[in-house]
Amino acid sequence: MATTDANVRSTAGRLRVAVPSVAERVADELRRQLAEGALLPGARLTESTIAEDLGVSRNTVREAFAELASERLVVRHPNRGVFVASLEAGDVHDVYTVRRAIEVSSLRAGGAPEGVAAVRAAVEEGKRAAAAGDEDAIGTANQHFHGAIVALAGSRRLNSMMAQVLAEMRLFFHKATVDAHFYQHYLRDNEEICEALEAGEPDRAADLLLAYLDRSEDRMADVHGEGGTA
Amino acid sequence: MATTDANVRSTAGRLRVAVPSVAERVADELRRQLAEGALLPGARLTESTIAEDLGVSRNTVREAFAELASERLVVRHPNRGVFVASLEAGDVHDVYTVRRAIEVSSLRAGGAPEGVAAVRAAVEEGKRAAAAGDEDAIGTANQHFHGAIVALAGSRRLNSMMAQVLAEMRLFFHKATVDAHFYQHYLRDNEEICEALEAGEPDRAADLLLAYLDRSEDRMADVHGEGGTA
DNA sequence: AAGTAGCGATTGTTCAACAATCCTTCGATT
């Protein structure tokens, strides 16, 4: 999900099934471990250890690190190693600033019917997850919802930027474990936003989303114990 | 400008003057060559050649390539090599979609007085360049203008995203050489946007910017010979 | 002329080595 369109490559017009390079597979594996919380923010990633564990060369691990660093999932400290990124005080606001820019703009564009359907699907997915009481699934559905909103704009670059930000947030959630009721408020909001969108009122939907993001940021800042204003 | 905050690194609280790694210097050198048009879109970059030219290892060149690829300045074709990226049909619209999202949102935020001053400075820089008839300087000033707008939001991530997009556009300009009058229309717009911002009317400024970006995209699509709608 | 096998070149990946740098531990000094 992080490298959405990396599975199919075009080579001089002909489509090929890509055999992901070793470095990419290493990056994928690390991304997976990061996403599911096996590697917690602040943890150190030693080149030789990972190289040995995954049975690849140190050099290849290095390339994977470069990729993850460019996605801000890990941080390089020169001559000291790479560490799992952890969102600090200002980062929460920073991330939400990006989300406001990307999501609101995408939503305001309206988008094609199939895009709107994807948003609706994510809303329903969230409802089902809530009914089943599956917290993780609610979180996943929520990310799908916001991903679907950005997808409305139909921009490759915007999509990958959003995917990156969502990956960062996933990281953050593992650091500060969120309580069961964290998402519940959002389900209603998602429904409302989706309805406005379906009703052909993207501007109203965008306003709702903006308010939603502001509230979400406040809540997130509380959980993270963020101080005052930047 | 592409790796804005890469020159100062924090190591456990103490600030250090970073000695850029060899890989970073290689990436910087390539970025420079890309920015000034020494490497044109579509050109192939051979690992061994560059390694020899710059007196570094092939492996190091590889790391630099990974960095540039993550910035979309070069494209990797597996087993075939890396090529200078070239914006194709849909990319122009895609890039402008990103710019609309980031710039408009940043501008609407208003920003601190020193941020507004930076925008004004970029406007004046553009005027001086126009008076001197220096085309390149006009383009540079224009990029400063838009960079300053995004800086209003005060978001590290938004800034680096914008820097990336601007680097991509610089690349594009080298492919389709722009005529002397291309920027001239923009100077007045920049002035107008800046005035609205200074007058404390960020929303009006944002609307002006949006119209500006739409016109700019059309013009760019013409130059590039882009067909119809995506 | 069209298809195919083989060749050369380049990339992808590994391995081993070494310098540079950092953290820690230990010891010396005040």
Place this chain on the structure above:
DNA sequence: AATCGAAGGATTGTTGAACAATCGCTACTT
């Protein structure tokens, strides 16, 4: 006793060489 500084060990940064895999092209065959 606390502070400062000097080895020591570990890890990163970078290099160089090697080899398999893959690609594009050429020359050969039919």
